Amino acid sequence: MKWLIAGLLFALAVGLAVGTAGIRAENVVARRTVEQQYRAIHDRKKELGRLWFQRLQAVSPERLAEMHNHWLQKESQRRQGRVQ
């Protein structure tokens, strides 16, 4: 009987060790996943900052006037071409 109990206790100890190692490994994997998501979010924040600035530049009155002028010139060239 006592050998059975000793065996069970040993199995429990091994099970606990394996379980603990497994949980710790899971934790490591989870933490790494969190870290990767964390990085991904910050990568996107950088992209967002760039896009925000790009859009802001694109809609400034000076830029819009420049674009308008460009379109007018193209239109003018197109009409001149048609006349010729």
Place this chain on the structure above:
Amino acid sequence: MKSGELLRIRVAFGSLGLVPVFLAGWLGWLQVVQAGTIDRRDGTPVPLSAATADRQGWRTETIPAPRGTIVDRNGATLASDRATYEVRTRVGAPRKVRNDLTLFRPWVARLVNRLALALVADSDMEGRDVLYERHKKRLASAANRAWRIDELPASGAWPKSHRRTADFLVAVGVDRLAVIHALRAYDMSAEYPTLSMQFMHGFRREYPYRDLTHGIVGHVNSFKTDLPSGGVKLETIGVVGLESFAVLEPQDSGRRRYLADGLSRPYFAALVEDAPEGAVLHSTLDLELQRAAVRELTAKCEEGLHNRKGKYAKWGALTLVEIATGDVLAAASWHRGNAPAQARPFAPYQNLFEPGSIVKPLVLGYALEVGALDWAQEYDCNPNHSTYRDVIRSLGRRKAVRDDHDCGLLTPHGIIVNSSNIGAALVGLQLTRPQWQDYMLGYGIGQSLGLNLPGESRGGNHHRSFAEEIKIRSFRANSAISFSFGYEMTATVMQVARAYVRMFRGLGAELRLVKGLELDGQMHDVPAKQDVSPSYRPEVINAIRRAMSDVVSNDSHATGRFVHQQIMKESGVDLHGLVGGKTGTAVSPVRLLDGSRATMRNASFVGFLPADNPRWLAVCVLQSDVVSRFYGGRYAAPPAVKLLLQCQKQMERQPMHQASQFRSGGQTRHAPSGVDLRLPGSSGWSASVGAGVSRDTR
């Protein structure tokens, strides 16, 4: 059980029993005998505590702080740090290529090619082919230097003493997601297991309205500085304009802890401690008015480029000030030539000029305030009459005082409207030398604006104007008369604006360029100076104001009639009674950079609106090297008046708020009213680990 078995079991369990005894003994040795510390190799003691164990398990990365943000009075961002990555790579030469050096160079070329392709991975990029070639060339050069490839033999095995790993900069300012993904894909990839990428924090200074704000917002420069530890640090500081303010300097860096696996890969990151936040400097500038100022000044200065070949301004300056607070709402600068904008002086506070007749209201206002002038008295301003002969010519002045049109009897009101030099000289001669000194001091001529702007020009009177050895008669003959119509002194446009603000509000008034500072989410107002005493009597201010109002009228002798007619013709607005002002035209010898002297003509104008209760003040100056036909009323007045009208229009509308704000750190903050984006934990300051401070370079 046999006796032998029993003995073996006892020995086995006895041995196991020794383990806890040994551990307990070891614990006692460390904690008791060694008294809780052990020594490092360098001799410093390390306390044996749980905190030490934690500390040694964790690693820390530094999160650099951004420079502060500059916003206009409505919150529109004028300058901000945008977070980017600085990417470095550490690559070890694999065993295969080390064993056969004929494979190494092609392997490096392939690697460089891959990295260059990754840097142009975003299909939205313009000129990718050109960029790709440029990156490839740069990376090849960096890899060559890092591995010292020139010193490697063409074939054979890798020399034992030669460096196996290379560490080089891949790119700075990486902010495109596609590029970031492409670069991350190479980090310890199956294809390049010996390559690790380091994404370090960096910032790019952005100016959303750069063309409008070059001088007043300023710019930053980066300098390499040596660290005491032997490294090199790249320091970025503001050199001119608002950027030069120390409060915008990056504050203490934040820290972020992480753990690393066996390959030093970070796998867990704690929150950022002491998340760095740049200060937010709320300037008094108004972006829309700044835009209008730049547009009007540029249009006027460049007018001559098209219709008067060679007859256009050399430089111009225009500033708009709110009189009640001294707030500088707009300040624009223009210079002829193709010099880069950063290399040009910012004319409103750096370019000096002889103000000419725009000081006459200041002189008459001072004289009236100190009792040296009777506003009802008439002065004979005819140069052929006895008054001129007896009062001015008799002093022995070398240069005669002349008006551009003959004037007769003029009251002080008429002197301002006609801009009579003789009339102003007659008034100026009523002032004593100490009073002239007090005049200079009171209006701040020759004194700093106190805005802490680097490179500010102060100007002032000639250094011998008030010298003790100059006799009173000589002072009266030269300086007193010259001061009366704005000669023998120099000032900047912003100094003239401050002088007028002082006349209207009080001699203690100052200009203001910063409304407030936001530090760690707390707003600290910079109040406008309240105590501006001593102030002129209301009747003095009203007399000057009415005279200046009549300058901008259709009176045939009013010097502001041209701008009156122009605005009436262009927009149907009658400026008389709406805008007050004073024109000025001065011809001055100027020393050029090459040491030569040239004669310049300054066209100037100071105007305010509304004429009956001045709220905004604009000062404009254009300097030309074409001496003839360059008048203040014709060249300087239109931009100033148009800016004032634009200001009135804008104030009638609701202030244009830009809800979407772009602040330091590349965070886009949509700021609906009532929402505090700077709540604890919302800073967003954190990023990938395994990186140092990007501004520190090796």
